[in-house]
Amino acid sequence: MSIVKINALTVPPEARATLEQRFAGRAGMVEAADGFEWFELLRPVEGTDTYLVYTRWRSEEDFQKWQASNAFQAGHARAATDAASGQPPARPVGHPGPGGPGASGPGGQAATGAQLWSFEVVQSAAPATA
Numbered sequence: 281m282s283i284v285k286i287n288a289l290t291v292p293p294e295a296r297a298t299l300e301q302r303f304a305g306r307a308g309m310v311e312a313a314d315g316f317e318w319f320e321l322l323r324p325v326e327g328t329d330t331y332l333v334y335t336r337w338r339s340e341e342d343f344q345k346w347q348a349s350n351a352f353q354a355g356h357a358r359a360a361t362d363a364a365s366g367q368p369p370a371r372p373v374g375h376p377g378p379g380g381p382g383a384s385g386p387g388g389q390a391a392t393g394a395q396l397w398s399f400e401v402v403q404s405a406a407p408a409t410a
């Protein structure tokens with residue numbers, strides 16, 4: 281069964297547009313990663329202020345490989361460039377360190393915190409086909 285990795289992003293109300301713009305211009309490389317099955321950026325409407333970056337993978341190993349890959353770095357490259365160019369720290373909680381993912385920099389800080397959640401898919405369903 282697949283596994284789900286959700287990156288839960290704390291985003292101040294004034295930074296929502298910035299975050300969504302950054303994702304609108306995302307690298308689009310995750311699509312080519314081995315074992316990648318699904319991605320969604322979920323905007324909170326009610327009950328929470330947290331944005332969710334939902335990803336689904338064939339296996340834990342596939343996710344780990346993507347996270348260690350150049351594609352992951354490239355998917356977060358702007359943040360890495362920002363860090364290297366001496367932008368204000370604005371590092372989100374749980375940030376893996378210089379050169380890694382982040383959400384600050386030109387265009388303003390977006391996420392102020394990030395938490396990675398892991399799940400195993402127990403059941404899933406899709407619409408019945410006629």
Ligand code: HEM
Nearest residue numbers: 285287302303306307308309310355356359381382383394
């Ligand atoms: C450590 C904290 C993290 C923060 C603050 C963060 C934030 C961001 C931001 C702002 C983008 C848009 C591109 C950019 O501006 O660079 C992005 C891309 C993305 N992030 Fe993260 N991210 C983090 C870690 C993760 C993790 C652990 C996952 C795993 C679920 C993940 C999944 C993705 C995906 C799938 C994309 C799109 C990449 C592509 O199009 O190839 N991120 N992230």
